Amino acid sequence: MLQGSLPHPPPSIRSYKVSNNMLSGEIEPMFCNLPSLVVLDLSNNNMTGTLPPCLANLTNSLQVLSLQSNHFISAIPPTYTKNCRLTMMDLSQNQLQGKIPRSLAHCTQLEELILGNNLINDSFPHWLGGLPKLKVLTLKSNRLHGVIGKPQTKSDFSKLQVIDLSNNHLRGKLPSDYFNIWNAMKVHSTNLLSPYMLANTSFQNREYVWYDYYNYAVTLAMKGRNLKYENVPDSISAIDLSSNELEGEIPEAIGELKLIRMLNLSNNKFSGRIPLSLGELSNLESLDLSRNKLWGKIPPQLSKLNFLVVFNVSYNKLEGAVPQGAQFNTFNNDSYEGNSGLCGYPLTETCGNPEVPASTHLGWDEAEDEGMWSVIKFGWKIVLTGYGGGLILGMSLGWNFNAWKYGWLSRVLGKWVVSNSWNGSNWYGFSWISVWKKVPWNY
Known part of the structure; x- marks a missing residue:
């Protein structure tokens, strides 16, 4: 060197x-x-x-x-x-x-x-x-x-x-x-x-x-x-x-x-x-x-x-x-x-809602089925909504009916009337046929 x-x-x-x-x-x-x-x-x-x-x-x-x-x-x-x-x-x-x-x-x-x-x-x-x-x-x-x-x-x-x-x-x-x-x-x-x-x-x-x-x-x-x-x-x-x-x-x-x-x-x-x-x-x-x-x-x-x-x-x-x-x-x-x-990989954070690939397309038949299924799903939503609403309304009216008409029911039913200790759990023990015969429903 x-x-x-x-x-x-x-x-x-x-x-x-x-x-x-x-x-x-x-x-x-x-x-x-x-x-x-x-x-x-x-x-x-x-x-x-x-x-x-x-x-x-x-x-x-x-x-x-x-x-x-x-x-x-x-x-x-x-x-x-x-x-x-x-x-x-x-x-x-x-x-x-x-x-x-x-x-x-x-x-x-x-x-x-x-x-x-x-x-x-x-x-x-x-x-x-x-x-x-x-x-x-x-x-x-x-x-x-x-x-x-x-x-x-x-x-x-x-x-x-x-x-x-x-x-x-x-x-x-x-x-x-x-x-x-x-x-x-x-x-x-x-x-x-x-x-x-x-x-x-x-x-x-x-x-x-x-x-x-x-x-x-x-x-x-x-x-x-x-x-x-x-x-x-x-x-x-x-x-x-x-x-x-x-x-x-x-x-x-x-x-x-x-x-x-x-x-x-x-x-x-x-x-x-x-x-x-x-x-x-x-x-x-x-x-x-x-x-x-x-x-x-x-x-x-x-x-x-x-x-x-x-x-x-x-x-x-x-x-x-x-x-x-x-x-x-x-x-x-x-x-x-x-x-x-x-x-996404290699990151630890995963992707929550992966997107549908752009190349994915439905055919006409599949689109019809998809549309029909959407209508059915929409219809069932209406039914379930109505059913749920009616159930809640009925239970509410029933509760009020029970509270407001207790005295009236006692007078009409006579010997079928329960004692003062009666509560809602005993109601199901009644004979509904007997009640139907005794109660004047057209009050």
Whole structure:
């Protein structure tokens, strides 16, 4: 493992790769005088200091610039010319400050721009949408602010497959226009290139050589873990807008991005219902909508997502039954906590009145029988009501009759009259035939 300052390279070097060592110190200005340099990889070291502004001049030949996971504290080199040939720039996990240089718009060959985990203070760089080959844009954990805004043209970010703007201060509504034009997330590209093919104009006939097998790689946060994906263009499309201040409804148009494998909109201020169109994202593996203000039911259409392994809608205002079947049988309580209105497996709260499925319909004969039975039930209700009312009225009149006519009955019945100790329980011992003969009922 290399230690100390950077070894001095020969002037004609084309690939300078010293990643994953313990090198320290600053990048010396002499690195700006390497006209044939195509790959500069100093990643995962202990480098410090500022980035020499003259590094931007190298981009007339430089195609891969990888300085991630160091301790650089300056601004990003500001000046990139129209001859810029950069294909990949990774300056993540440093302490870079300031704004994203607008001159990067000249780097029309740029496919991967990774500037996450820095101190960049800027608005959303919508002007990067004009880069015709940009596939990966990672600006997470910076100080981006303001609204995302609508795209400037119908071709903005048309090749984009991974966008990570998480852990910033972006606010406002999420423009649905972007989802309509992010075509690379809808259909597979016919021009997939896994490693960077680096052209060297010093060779005759513009011979293409493989200086290094540089794959697209991106690290995405999924359920609290950082997962590294290789060969990004071949395998993954992802959107991570978590931990911002975005609000409003989640656009239905997001369901058009059929190739998405990860969607993270957690920890924002989204409201409204969960879009039914999310059920059309057949390749989705991870869906995190937690810690928003979503309400309504979890769409049963989501149970069609056969590849879904991570699902989180916790801490919203959702209600109703949790969808069942397929992948939903594998999620635990953590996926739903903080929604007091939800019920059904795997929650302990059972659903009191399960709804009749929408696909259930009665035939005409069944409907007739159902209608007839309803009439019968209604008729019996009337009969029982009348019977009950008559019974109560009769008992009441009988009691009054007994109380008011006791003296009269005593005089008429004569020897059949009971003693003064008589009570209602002895009444049933009378001979009703004798009473019928003696009592003048036409009084």
